[in-house]
Amino acid sequence: MLNLIAAASFFLLIHLAVSGTRVRDALVGRLGANAYMGLFSLVSVAGLVWLGFAFAGAREAIDGAPIWSMSAVTHGLQFLLQMVAVLFVVVGLATPNPTSVRQETVLDRPQSVQGVLRITRHPFLWGVALWALGHLLVNGDPASLILFGSMLALALFGTASIDAKRRRALGGKWDQFAAQTSNIPFLAVAQGRQRLDLGEIGAWRILAAVVVWIGLTLAHPFLFGVGVLY
Structure with a gap:
């Protein structure tokens, strides 16, 4: 340990x-x-x-026994969370984003806030956070608490860390982008600073996410020894 x-x-x-x-x-x-x-x-x-x-x-x-065990309710929640997590991860990676590595020039485009960035400027990290949270719901052993708990903390604190790094490097351009977006998903939309346009996300990105999710679901018992569908 x-x-x-x-x-x-x-x-x-x-x-x-x-x-x-x-x-x-x-x-x-x-x-x-x-x-x-x-x-x-x-x-x-x-x-x-x-x-x-x-x-x-x-x-x-x-x-010894875990601190908590999976129930029918947590299994269902985990299943749904992984769907959303993969969607955020895949769509986030496929969307030009100034928070991503070496993509700062996205801010030079006339419209830098599109697609999933209207929901959150950190889609990948929120996907990781949901992935970790879902696994914590169904894995109550100490080893899993350390692994998935650390990944959850890294994803959540990582969003603030990236924001600070980009603000130091990009100055006013970053401030303008941050004013139009939110770290917390849907917050900018709820505050009226952004509008939701699901069509901008792109059907091909959503389809890619679905394919990845199905693939991971089917391969999970072979990769990790644990079935997802039961």
């Missing part, structure tokens, strides 16, 4: 204490943007691999 705690702490640390802070700015200034991105990507992959193996080892070592 200590190995899992260390892995989760490391993964959180490199993203929240380095990637979105002035530490990153200093490293980019010293190493250059390309070298920093390459090094950070390598460290992130290594941290993710460590986290995966540590989680598997911790679950095998745990002996």
